[in-house]
Amino acid sequence: MTFALGGLISTSTITNAAEIDRPALAPMTINAADNASARTLVPSVFPTLVPEILTAPKPVPATFSSLDAAVAAHAVGEAGNEEALRCLATTVYFESKGEPLAGQLAVAHVVLNRARSGRFASDVCGVVKQRGQFSFVRRGVLPAVDAVNRMYRTAEAVAKVALASSWKSPAPNALFFNGRKVGLPGRLTKVALIGNHIFYR
Structure with a gap:
């Protein structure tokens, strides 16, 4: 988690770094371009994969004549x-x-x-x-x-x-x-x- 946050801060633009120094009560303006780039940093959510061993059908015993x-x-x-x-x-x-x-x-x-x-x-x-x-x-x-x-x-x-x-x-x-x-x-x-x-x- 620490490495991931570090990566986000290091790739921020100068404009974003300046906005961090603003007083906490000052309204923050984000233009469409900044918002689009921020969206690209959100990790994709992958579907949960069920292990094959749980989904594979159980083997059926062989049948024999005697x-x-x-x-x-x-x-x-x-x-x-x-x-x-x-x-x-x-x-x-x-x-x-x-x-x-x-x-x-x-x-x-x-x-x-x-x-x-x-x-x-x-x-x-x-x-x-x-x-x-x-x-x-x-x-x-x-x-x-x-x-x-x-x-x-x-x-x-x-x-x-x-x-x-x-x-x-x-x-x-x-x-x-x-x-x-x-x-x-x-x-x-x-x-x-x-x-x-x-x-x-």
């Missing part, structure tokens, strides 16, 4: 949030490797449902690392997995499908799961039986 096709399509390419992908893929791998793809996807959606529920941590890694929830997590640390392991790569693709909402969960709104032979205490509603897991909400 869950197999969705997993195959997500087997390549990067994910938006690499840390969330790692946490979710590791959970799918340790909790459901060897299960049918539908069972693996249901496990991934349990984590996502928990993050949205308000009853658990609010992000994927927070849910996975929450104390006492997943037995493969030790003191909040995920075990290392060989990234080229075939079963892990499948788990990673399933996690990408879940994160991209590319296929609906076969266990809608499930927040819990366990093995068929393991009883789950409490009043929970059974949602689905997939492979060797029962899913509840």
Whole structure:
């Protein structure tokens, strides 16, 4: 602001400088030429520009003919949030490797449902690392997995499908799961039986 005022004073004509010395009560006369030049010093008002990220339409998830096709399509390419992908893929791998793809996807959606529920941590890694929830997590640390392991790569693709909402969960709104032979205490509603897991909400 200081530089802008300085620029206005330095570009004023001698006539304007003389008028500044006049007594405050003396009427000031401004001819049309002076008024026109004064108008040119007023900065233009530009319209507010809305960032493109706010105006761009949200991407629509791709449609697939089957869950197999969705997993195959997500087997390549990067994910938006690499840390969330790692946490979710590791959970799918340790909790459901060897299960049918539908069972693996249901496990991934349990984590996502928990993050949205308000009853658990609010992000994927927070849910996975929450104390006492997943037995493969030790003191909040995920075990290392060989990234080229075939079963892990499948788990990673399933996690990408879940994160991209590319296929609906076969266990809608499930927040819990366990093995068929393991009883789950409490009043929970059974949602689905997939492979060797029962899913509840």
